Amino acid sequence: MAVIPTPEKHVAQLIDANLDRAREGLRVIEDWCRYGLQRKDLIIIIKDYRHQLGRLHQKTYKQARSAQTDQGSGLTHEAQNDRISPLQIVSANCARVQEALRVIEEFARNIDPELTKAASKIRYEIYDLEINIQEATSGKKRQKELSACKLCLITTPHQELIAKVSAGLKAGVGMVQYRCKKGKDIDKFSEAEKLAVICKDYGALFIVNDRIDIALAVDADGIHIGQEDLPLDIARKLIGPEKLIGVSCHSLEEAQKADKNGSDYIGFGPIFRTTSKPEVAPLGLECLKQISNSINQPCFAIGGINHLNRSKLLSTGVSRIAVIDAIMKAEDPFQASKQLLEI
Template sequence: MSLEPTSPSDPTSHAAWRILDANANRCAEALRTWEEYVRFVLESPPLTASLKEARHQLASVLDRLPWEPRLAARNVEEDPGTRETTESERRRAQPADVARAAAARASQALRCLEEYSKLVCPSLSDSFERLRYAVYALEQRTFGQPERHGTLADVRVCLLADCRQVLDQIVPRVEAYLDAGAAMIQLRDKEADDRELLRAARELCRVRPKGLLVIVNDRPDIAFAADADGVHVGQEDLPAAEARRIVGPTRLVGVSTHEVRQLSAAVEQGADYVGFGPVFPTPTKEFTQFVGPVQTGRMTERSPLPLFAIGGITPDNLGELTDAGVGRVAVSSAVWNSRDPLETLRKITEDLRRVPLTRELEVLRRG
């Protein structure tokens, strides 16, 4: 359908153009305000890219809305709305409040653009409608996460455990493991069948206290079914974006990485955190190359996501990592092969807490 905007000369069209002009400005300003929040407060590359894309889509549609009738209908001096401000508009307690208000303005403005464009530029109405639905989805991704049992900013140690260790060791003493520093437990068991994995995941989630994150390795379907806090995928598993489609926007998605290119890809795909390694030789996996503590420290510094060093980490070599600025690790054999797993956890956690975390992120699915 060709675009044939109607003339602004009659009163009805003049009012429609005036409304369209005001809401076009309101929507563009709201999207920019919202984008600054996800960029500088959440520091989320995926959300920043999505908000930028939404702004560009809006600009593309508005380019098809003629400037002349918009400007001819604009009358700031006689607009009664410029002189009315509510008390709630004057007060914002925190950056998230500013961003939520901006998101609400964006969706409201798009609805006005959608409806009033039918009077003067009907062929644009569908474009505004599609953008409005996209904004709804972005709003959910930014603000829709319910409070998790814990947040990544609180996690120093991710403890890897198989089904037997979860059921026999952790579930009966879950508070003790959390107190010792295992704020994230990743269920990883290559030998277990689906029913065993689901049972172990559900049992751990059932007793999970506040402050503990439960992650399932490799299996987004098990993570979803067990109501775990997230899933962790490797380079040969489902991509992070596809895992997100299964677990939904409110759960965490972690990705194993071994080099800079893979870290960048994880960020682009909307991962919430990454594992990086192997740092040292490990008895659980066979590798011929190891990234070492110095490279791990460099990656920790440059990563926009929380980064967990993994691979052969023990209380004896942990100092090499903390000296390099690494403040988060994932451990398995060092704990389970020790005479006192809880005491080993405490020692590792205490050593890591000497390293300041430069990115204390409250992670919202990113996607």
């Protein structure tokens, strides 16, 4: 380590305080990544930042420390009480680290070039790190919401699409999958954009069927793909690690493959005969039971499910369902959704 000129005492105190502040903030962020996100890759990066600053926290700075004469010691701000969520706490501590490092850059520039260089490099990298942590935290939140979801509404083109979906969401639908095979892309984008906003207002997940481009354009929570769509690994590269990917499966082998390859949930069916695909033979309850015992991720039963046969699924161990007609063709989509959730 290079020998640095002896700085004025007040400057040394200032550098010492901000090194402490930066390292403390980094520790808060690191612990969230460790215990909240369980992201080893992020932990390694942040730990390295802490050790870099610790190595450059020279004895000269520590010896200038004087907590008793620090006029800012113990001061707090009411805004600290507004930090409720982990994301708010992480963002506040990222800002704390950035501010502390900026102060170090300004005051150490002419006395400790090595520290200045490290502070500048880490400060700029924290901007990207914060975004990565925000995305990872959002992904964690999506997984939690997915786990709690019992009813997914898959849309079909309808003149009253927004009203139908809104009624379902009001009743407690936990996830909406936008599915539209025909029409112009600009119209699909417009509908998806509106639905994404509505789902966010109700705290529900919004998934786009097939179209990764539209999902990204409206910042959907994820995509749903079929067996003849893009391969799962390619879809993951395009949509990113923090978004959800659901896969339609029609056999035990397909479900196990999707589970192994990193899908977040599967839609399995048809369980009963459907009006949308009457030519497809239903897979039945016994097959659904096998799926329940064979995969680790959430499974949504789909195909011909309504309030009359919903209770038959209870014996399979699958509690989540995805429906189209049961809500989209109902005269009262709110009541129809309620009935499906109450069984």
